[in-house]
Amino acid sequence: MAKDGPDWDGLLKWSLAHSDGTRPPRNLSEEDRKWFMEAMQAQSVDVVKRMKEITLVMQTPEQVLEAQGVTSADIEDMLDELQEHVESIDMANDLHSIGGLVPLLGYLKNSHAGxxxxxxxxxxxxxxxxxxxxxxVMEANGFEPLLSNFTSDPDITVRTKALGAISSLIRHNKPGIAAFRLANGYAALRDALGSESVRFQRKALNLIHYLLHENSSDCNVVSELGFPRIMMHLASSDDSEVREAALRGLLEVAQDKTSGGSDGLGEEDEKLKQLLQERIKGISLMSPEDLGAAREERHLVDSLWNACYNEPSSLRGEGLLVLPGDDAHPPDVASKHFEPPLRAWAANQEANRAPGTEKKEAAPLLLGYSPQQPETPHVQSSSSGGEDAGQRSTPR
Known part of the structure; x- marks a missing residue:
């Protein structure tokens, strides 16, 4: 029985056979070129067509889908696929034009938490x-169901995801920030800080820091709502990201105090001093490895002490603010694994060439994976921005 779809094993063997690095490239015949293009096109997906099909499913009433045997897990898988498609900015903007945005917003009220x-x-x-x-999304009234899920959904995962969506929706979006303020969003953030979910706390703290950084006049609001006391409590959290985020929020309030904008930390000042002294003591007892990981926290503690008391913290005197190697470039442990194949080939050719030989040879055309190419490890980088740092870097 013949297999459906392109012969990918044959395609790989063909690619390797014509790119093994032992012979110069040859021109493809018209037959080979046609076969190669047909194999590739057979795997291509019409993204707009798929998004329209997903839109039709989202527009179908829930009871009809259940009658057809479509489960909530099937819908979640479908939304996973849609998320991959809208990673493209163009596809994200086209979702509304094909009628998919409104039913997607409707899923925020679905009976299934997932x-x-x-x-x-x-x-x-x-x-x-x-x-x-x-x-x-704002014009389609998408802010309201997101806020409702953030503030009152019984499922903590739903609340956390809704907060993440709100955070992305109102960033660099003045109408969104205004709507958040008018909807008493700061009170909802205060409640979120009291959650037992560390991830929920992180997202709330990161959004608070962004809002205060964008508009320092909001420091008056958070002070009146009792945020400094809550953030001081969270600055002693066992989770390092929560501690750092809480310290960043306190620093925004303290810096507004020094600029004469508000009463800042007010009656909480003595409690803050005690907190910072405890954090300084904790930092002084850290191992060298833990000190390296706490670099951001060390700087936040010192900056907060300086903002409140107009003097550097004792971390400076103890040499714990900037450690040897803090500003050094990280060791190069990966570049040798990423040596370009053509560069390696050229080096080998140069080494094998007899002295005085000027003859140049053509480099091989690498269409597939070279058997001589070493396997490269997967390398990831981390950001100090916490949960919400992973925003798209391409401006839209």
């Missing part, structure tokens, strides 16, 4: 650094 959470996750991807999609 679907509500996944819908918020897709919306987060759509609006990240994308002013056009932010505007479309």
């Amino acid at each position: 679907i509500r959470a996944k819908a918020a996750e897709v919306i987060t991807t759509i609006v990240q650094n994308n002013q056009r999609s932010q505007q479309l």
Whole structure:
């Protein structure tokens, strides 16, 4: 029985046979070229067509889907696929034009918590650094169900995903920030800080820091709502990201105090001093490895002490603010694994060439994986921005 689809094993063997690095490249015959293009096109997906098909499913009433045997897990898988498609800025903006944005927002009210959470996750991807999609979601009244899920959904995952979507929706979006303020969003953030979910706390703290950084006059609001006391409590959290995020929020309030904008930390000042002294003591007892990991926290503690008391913290005197190697470049442990194949080939050719020989040879055409190419490890980088640092870097 013949297999459906292209012969990928044959394609790989063909590619390797014509790119093993032992012979110069040859021109493809018309027959080979035609076969190669047909094999590739057979795997291509019409993204717009697939998004329209997904839109039709989202527009279908829930009871009809259940009657057809479609489960909530099937819907979540479908939303996973949609999220991959809208990673493209163009596809994210096209979702509304093909009628998919409104039913997606409708899924925020679905009876299944998994679907509500996944819908918020897709919306987060759509609006990240994308002013056009932010505007479309606001115009489609998408802010209201997100806020409702954030403040009152019984499922903590749904609440966390909704907060993430709100954070992406209102970033660099003045109408969104205004809507958040008018909807008493700061009070909702205060409640989120009291959650037992560390991830929920992180997202709330990161959004608070962003809002205060964008508009320091909001420091008056957070002070009146009792945020400094809550953030001081969280600055002693066992989670390092929560501690750092809480310290960043306190620093914003303290810096506004020094600029004469508000009463800042007010009656909480003595408690803050005690907190900072405890953090300094904890830092002084850290191992060298833990000190390296706490670099951001060390600087935040010192900056907060300086902002409140107009003097450097004792971390400076103890030599714990800037450690040897803090500003050094990280060791190069990966470059040798990423030596370009053509560069390696050229080096081998140079080494084998007889002295005085000037003859140049053509480099091989590498269409596939070279058997001589070493396997490269997967390398990831981390960001100090916490949960919300992973925004799209391409402005929309």
